[in-house]
Amino acid sequence: MNAAVSFIGGTNGNKKGLAATLAANPGELKLRASLSDTNFTDGSTINLDDLLLSVEKPGSFIIDFDIPKNDAQFQFLNTFKVEGKQVNWTYTHVRNENRTVLDGTLLLDTANKLSASHELGSVNCKLKYSYVHGGLTTFEPCYDLANKSWDLAVSRRVLGGDLIKATYEASSRVLGVEWSCSSLVNDDGRIKVSASFNLAEGLRTPKLCVQSMWNFQA
16 A cells, blocks of 8 residues: 655735645555645644545546535546547536536647536537647636626646746636645655745735645555
């Protein structure tokens, strides 16, 4: 049985936090225990109100148990072919909210894909197109049918693995910029720096977030 531990530590403004995930792979299943939003703003405290347990069979299902909220989320995944094109779909149901979402992705070729996400019983639906240019730059326009607005994400890989990404949400007028690179301390870790600008409020100081991720295998 393989096991892995992941940590994400970061700061968002004057708030600091730590998230940890313990994963084990007994046979075909993956078991995870996650603890998030552990804040250290007013001293070192561990918040067990964000404990999440997960059971996953890759490519088949994922079940998340939110222990404090006594809630569960069920995901079922499948892949099939339509006219020789691969289609990936996911069925997600959240028990307490009684909310069901269907997600589907059509892989047209190695550079182009179409995606749709729809919440059953509502008008919430998003359509997204993804195009990868030269294997390095990705363009992802998305149309939100509920808000009748466009979102756009553009990302590019540079320096052999670093990723620069910019996003814009037309409905909220929020512009985001993100840079991530490999960690110099942990071979499997990453460092991410992001900033968001609310253009509806004018040119003000952006919200900054810095995250460092460490992965350990056992």
